[in-house]
Amino acid sequence: MAKIREKKVPMPEQSAEERIKNVKEVPLGYTPEMAIEEAKRCLQCKPREGKEFPPCVEGCPVNVPIPQFILAIREGRFDDAIKIIKERNSLPATTGRVCPWENHCEKACTLGKRQGYEPVAIGWLERFAADYERAKGFAIPPKPQPNGKKVAIIGSGPAGLTAAADLAKKGYDVTVFEALHEAGGVLVYGIPEFRLPKEIVKAEIEYVKSLGVKILTDVVIGKTITVDELLEEFDAIFIATGAGLPNFMNIPGENLNGIYSANEFLTRLNLMRAYEFPKYDTPIKVGERVAVIGGGNVAMDCARWARRLGKEVYIVYRRTGAEMPARKEEIERAKEEGVHFMFLTAPTRYIGDEKGWVKQMECIKFELGEPDASGRRRPVPIKGSEFIMDIDTVIVAIGQSPNPLVPQTTPKLKTTKWGTIEVDEELRTSVERIWAGGGIVRGDSTIILAMGDGRKAALSIDKYLSGQDRSWKFKAEG
Amino acid sequence: MGYLIVKKVDLAPTIKKFEIQAPLIAKKGKPGQFVILRIDEKGERIPLALMDTSPEKGTITIAALEAGKTTKKLNSLKEGDYIANVAGPLGKPAEIAYYGKVACVGGGVGIACIYPEVKAFKKAGNYVVSILGARNKDALILKKEIAEFSDEIYVATYDGSEGFHGFVHLLLKKLIEEGKHFDLVLAVGSIPMMKSVAETTRPYKIKTIASLNPIMIDGTGMCGCCRVEVGGETKFACVDGPEFDAHLVDFDLLMTRNRRYIEEERIALEEYKKVCGCKEGC
Ligand SMILES: Cc1cc2nc3c(=O)[nH]c(=O)nc-3n(C[C@H](O)[C@H](O)[C@H](O)COP(=O)(O)OP(=O)(O)OC[C@H]3O[C@@H](n4cnc5c(N)ncnc54)[C@H](O)[C@@H]3O)c2cc1C
Ligand SMILES: Cc1cc2nc3c(=O)[nH]c(=O)nc-3n(C[C@H](O)[C@H](O)[C@H](O)COP(=O)(O)OP(=O)(O)OC[C@H]3O[C@@H](n4cnc5c(N)ncnc54)[C@H](O)[C@@H]3O)c2cc1C
Ligand code: SF4
Ligand code: SF4
Ligand code: FES
Numbered sequence: 001m002a003k004i005r006e007k008k009v010p011m012p013e014q015s016a017e018e019r020i021k022n023v024k025e026v027p028l029g030y031t032p033e034m035a036i037e038e039a040k041r042c043l044q045c046k047p048r049e050g051k052e053f054p055p056c057v058e059g060c061p062v063n064v065p066i067p068q069f070i071l072a073i074r075e076g077r078f079d080d081a082i083k084i085i086k087e088r089n090s091l092p093a094t095t096g097r098v099c100p101w102e103n104h105c106e107k108a109c110t111l112g113k114r115q116g117y118e119p120v121a122i123g124w125l126e127r128f129a130a131d132y133e134r135a136k137g138f139a140i141p142p143k144p145q146p147n148g149k150k151v152a153i154i155g156s157g158p159a160g161l162t163a164a165a166d167l168a169k170k171g172y173d174v175t176v177f178e179a180l181h182e183a184g185g186v187l188v189y190g191i192p193e194f195r196l197p198k199e200i201v202k203a204e205i206e207y208v209k210s211l212g213v214k215i216l217t218d219v220v221i222g223k224t225i226t227v228d229e230l231l232e233e234f235d236a237i238f239i240a241t242g243a244g245l246p247n248f249m250n251i252p253g254e255n256l257n258g259i260y261s262a263n264e265f266l267t268r269l270n271l272m273r274a275y276e277f278p279k280y281d282t283p284i285k286v287g288e289r290v291a292v293i294g295g296g297n298v299a300m301d302c303a304r305w306a307r308r309l310g311k312e313v314y315i316v317y318r319r320t321g322a323e324m325p326a327r328k329e330e331i332e333r334a335k336e337e338g339v340h341f342m343f344l345t346a347p348t349r350y351i352g353d354e355k356g357w358v359k360q361m362e363c364i365k366f367e368l369g370e371p372d373a374s375g376r377r378r379p380v381p382i383k384g385s386e387f388i389m390d391i392d393t394v395i396v397a398i399g400q401s402p403n404p405l406v407p408q409t410t411p412k413l414k415t416t417k418w419g420t421i422e423v424d425e426e427l428r429t430s431v432e433r434i435w436a437g438g439g440i441v442r443g444d445s446t447i448i449l450a451m452g453d454g455r456k457a458a459l460s461i462d463k464y465l466s467g468q469d470r471s472w473k474f475k476a477e478g
Numbered sequence: 479m480g481y482l483i484v485k486k487v488d489l490a491p492t493i494k495k496f497e498i499q500a501p502l503i504a505k506k507g508k509p510g511q512f513v514i515l516r517i518d519e520k521g522e523r524i525p526l527a528l529m530d531t532s533p534e535k536g537t538i539t540i541a542a543l544e545a546g547k548t549t550k551k552l553n554s555l556k557e558g559d560y561i562a563n564v565a566g567p568l569g570k571p572a573e574i575a576y577y578g579k580v581a582c583v584g585g586g587v588g589i590a591c592i593y594p595e596v597k598a599f600k601k602a603g604n605y606v607v608s609i610l611g612a613r614n615k616d617a618l619i620l621k622k623e624i625a626e627f628s629d630e631i632y633v634a635t636y637d638g639s640e641g642f643h644g645f646v647h648l649l650l651k652k653l654i655e656e657g658k659h660f661d662l663v664l665a666v667g668s669i670p671m672m673k674s675v676a677e678t679t680r681p682y683k684i685k686t687i688a689s690l691n692p693i694m695i696d697g698t699g700m701c702g703c704c705r706v707e708v709g710g711e712t713k714f715a716c717v718d719g720p721e722f723d724a725h726l727v728d729f730d731l732l733m734t735r736n737r738r739y740i741e742e743e744r745i746a747l748e749e750y751k752k753v754c755g756c757k758e759g760c
Pocket of ligand 5: 693694695696697698699700701702703704705714715716717
């Protein structure tokens with residue numbers, strides 16, 4: 001057997017100079033030859049003692065049969081590869097682009113544990129298989145026998161779509177309710193075009209619909225229809241409304257013109273296509289010097305969008321680069337694209353001009369102190385280190401909270417003090433026949449964890465509705 | 479497809495009323511709430527107050543004043559046309575209760591917004607005094623409809639072509655000075671109008687409610703575009719409002735924030751005029 005390559009087969013990508021002039025994807029995808037070459041690196045591991053799956057599959061929250069699909073790619077059976085992936089993952093073109101695999105499947109990969117070796121490029125291979133199928137046109141899976149039971153899913157993000165697809169495959173009559181005019185949740189309104197083209201999300205949603213799932217947009221549950229009404233009409237409900245409420249810092253001047261929440265900035269650009277104004281009606285106004293407050297994926301997305309609008313961009317983050325929660329890859333890309341980083345810094349107030357637009361921001365410097373609850377060293381402000389910086393646009397990307405609309409209008413649902421919905425280990429809430437998962441349960445989350453929740457809820461709903469397990473231990477007291 | 483326009487009525491030269499098929503919203507909509515609509519694929523999402531609902535017919539009624547591209551385009555639609563998206567009812571319903579004597583003050587298209595509340599306050603047993611303001615006689619809308627549910631009705635026009643000559647808050651002031659007593663005042667109209675009403679009632683400590691109209695996108699609390707300051711606190715008008723205690727609202731901030739896109743709004747309108755096809759050139 002030939003020696004295994006140490007590094008992943010590289011994926012071609014747009015150069016930094018090129019890509020900041022367009023909104024197209026950065027990595028361009030594998031050719032079939034590259035994919036086969038990369039697939040050859042896989043060791044086809046077996047499950048370890050006492051485990052159900054090989055290490056990589058254990059690491060994937062939806063347990064994609066990784067060795068099997070990689071073997072199919074290696075043998076040029078690309079149709080089989082995607083079929084195998086879709087047994088477990090209904091949104092592979094999405095996860096194959098934006099799943100943080102370095103924390104999941106690739107982290108667990110046996111090959112990656114060898115000295116000097118990179119793990120198998122599982123994410124990129126997943127993307128290859130999904131793109132191959134999309135280019136060819138989807139095979140519509142055979143319709144299962146309807147079982148006559150109805151399930152309502154609230155929210156069409158990754159958690160909701162996954163549960164919907166899984167349940168539809170089992171013969172349930174599934175309706176997804178979405179507040180916005182387009183399905184996809186963060187995939188359409190949050191994650192930028194250049195990381196996840198909206199055409200791809202649309203195609204994945206078309207696939208979910210082809211399984212028989214109905215998606216009703218413009219329906220705000222709690223307002224247009226209440227959860228109690230859904231309980232009358234449906235046998236089970238899965239709440240997947242995400243963590244979409246933007247946090248602000250509540251510092252002076254935060255409501256000046258030119259200061260956006262990350263959600264507003266991204267929604268204008270992604271969902272409403274403000275970058276194509278006036279062809280599209282929704283505008284966006286961005287000055288010349290943009291400060292993005294925060295250090296997560298959302299902050300990177302905002303910064304990289306602002307670069308594509310031709311602006312000077314500063315990431316302002318309280319801790320150091322080492323503590324930044326964003327994916328390494330995204331931080332690297334942002335750096336290549338010319339985003340400036342200001343570490344150990346945070347704004348304390350904003351200063352406006354006579355017309356009410358932000359023109360300056362006062363910041364304070366920090367130093368790292370003792371570790372906090374998260375194990376990261378706590379940033380401590382340095383007295384007297386305040387300084388003023390000229391800035392004409394600010395994007396606040398310091399995290400999101402759970403969307404309160406459904407809990408507020410459904411008082412019997414038990415919530416935590418952070419506003420997340422409380423669930424047991426099978427994602428059952430305090431109200432019988434209602435499950436919840438994804439951002440609304442986890443607070444900040446990732447796509448694949450949300451999808452894992454969707455899968456788990458679907459399994460539990462099926463167990464319950466098929467009569468295998470009717471227990472409901474988690475009841476709200478009182 | 480989308481949401482069918484079943485009926486269109488001209489209320490004034492630049493204000494049109496639409497009855498739209500939206501059965502789910504019709505079942506739920508309450509006075510004080512609004513919808514967000516998007517006319518087509520490339521359109522903006524804009525908020526409009528619910529003027530009426532008919533659960534039996536499955537329709538809702540809205541009225542739009544031509545302010546910029548989207549409202550002009552909306553008002554050019556005909557019966558039988560479709561609107562791509564209508565979501566709602568959004569926002570908190572008005573707190574309709576028995577207060578005693580209630581003044582409902584509407585300015586311009588704001589008259590359409592007070593209409594459902596006039597009806598509801600009346601039904602709740604209040605003595606309702608409606609005070610309507612408009613630029614001139616021709617721009618005055620819904621006088622007959624509102625009179626039907628009002629115990630008293632007054633009109634103010636800027637040019638004096640009907641009723642009191644001058645701003646509507648000055649008419650309210652006059653009525654108060656003449657000895658009329660109010661337990662609650664509701665004001666819906668332009669930001670300067672609502673601010674002036676708030677300043678008029680403040681010395682008399684009359685509880686005053688204003689329905690705020692910040693720029694919105696989603697209307698579900700997700701974007702923070704609609705933030706306003708009330709009593710020094712930031713609120714999201716789409717979920718915490720749109721109605722707030724007018725004496726606590728920072729109207730100047732609201733005014734500044736609503737001017738954020740003035741330049742882009744002008745460009746959108748210019749571009750639209752090139753293609754809208756109407757003879758008057760808008
Ligand atoms: C800018 C950005 C970038 C990100 N990048 C990544 C990344 O690269 N990789 C990664 O793994 N994760 C990333 N994440 C996180 C990830 O997107 C989320 O964890 C994930 O989308 C959560 O999925 P969800 O299905 O729970 O909710 P969401 O995707 O938030 O979807 C919830 C849906 O429910 C709808 N909804 C809310 N309330 C109601 C209601 N009352 N009635 C009807 N519908 C309602 C919302 O409109 C929305 O469409 C990113 C997040 C953001 C914001
Ligand atoms: C809760 C709520 C209820 C509303 N109800 C009604 C209603 O029943 N009837 C009605 O005609 N209008 C109503 N409005 C205002 C309406 O949403 C705006 O007039 C509309 O968004 C303007 O869009 P446009 O593209 O036509 O104009 P744009 O080109 O966006 O703006 C043109 C002009 O209108 C002003 N404007 C922009 N957005 C708003 C806004 N949100 N509110 C007020 N002025 C704005 C701008 O400052 C500008 O001068 C309501 C607004 C809110 C927030
Ligand atoms: S979904 Fe994510 S974790 Fe699972 S195999 Fe794909 S990239 Fe890996
Ligand atoms: S752990 Fe790595 S090498 Fe082993 S089967 Fe999974 S992908 Fe292949
Ligand atoms: S309109 Fe987006 S939060 Fe209110």
